[in-house]
Amino acid sequence: xxxxHALKVALDTGRVKxxxxxxxxxxxxxxxxxxxxxxxxxxxxxxSERKIGKVPVYHYDGTAVDLGQACGRPxxxxxxxxxxxxxxxxxxxxx
Numbered sequence: 001x002x003x004x005h006a007l008k009v010a011l012d013t014g015r016v017k018x019x020x021x022x023x024x025x026x027x028x029x030x031x032x033x034x035x036x037x038x039x040x041x042x043x044x045x046x047x048s049e050r051k052i053g054k055v056p057v058y059h060y061d062g063t064a065v066d067l068g069q070a071c072g073r074p075x076x077x078x079x080x081x082x083x084x085x086x087x088x089x090x091x092x093x094x095x
Contacts, residue, residue: 004070006090007036011071014086018071020046023079027052032081034091038064041078055081058093 010016017026020043026032032055040063041047049057060067064076071077085091 003093004072006088006093007071010082010085010088010090011073012086014082014088014090015084017081017083018073018077018079020079023081024052026081026083027055030054031083033085034058034082034093035079036060036067036082036093037079038062038067038077040064043079046079 017023017032020041023032023035024046027035030053035052035055035057037046037057038060039047046052046057047059051057062070064078068075068077082090
């Protein structure tokens with residue numbers, strides 16, 4: 001699976017929360033189905049966790065700038081929560 005393509009499709013066709021605080025809120029309320037975290041995320045707990053409650057955490061192998069570029073956004077993204085994948089296969093990522 002091409003991760004950059006899956007991220008863009010999820011952002012275009014699904015529902016995704018971007019940003020550390022929105023991601024944590026979605027994960028703690030079990031609204032998220034997957035959390036994606038860059039290795040430069042400022043929250044050390046989130047960088048080391050495999051799950052937040054029942055929500056799996058995928059550790060993106062790159063910085064927040066890299067994750068933002070992979071998503072096709074002109075700004076860094078340190079964490080994002082996938083609420084609805086849309087027509088993306090993003091939920092098949094190995095956590």
